[in-house]
Amino acid sequence: MSSSRKSLSSRCPREDEISELIFKLQALLPERRCRHLRRVSRDEVLExxxxxxxxxxKQVDDTSERISQLLASTDLDADVLRSLLQQ
Structure with a gap:
């Protein structure tokens, strides 16, 4: 086996490791956590x-926009608000 092929294969996860990682990703999805976890295709999980x-x-963008609007409409100092948000 060439050294480049050997180093490539040593870095690539095995099929069973990929399957386990896909299953873990599936478990992180909120809609999957609350119901029985069934094995679905990798494509479906990744989608x-x-x-x-x-x-x-989108939620982060919407929240950031809302905070910007609130800042613009109030007399709160941005540093004070930032410190409140970090608590």
Whole structure:
């Protein structure tokens, strides 16, 4: 085996490791946690994870926008608000 092929294969996770990681990802999804975890295709799990991450990004963006609006409409100092949010 060539050294490049050997180093590549030593870095790549095995099939069973990939399956276990996919199952762990599936368990992190809120809609999967509250019902019986069944094994689904990797594609389905990865699509759900991507969708969930997009949803979280939107929530962060919406929350940031709302905070910006609140800051603009109040006399609160940005540093005071930042310190309150970090608590």
């Amino acid at each position: 759900e994870v991507c969708s969930y991450i997009r949803k979280l990004h």
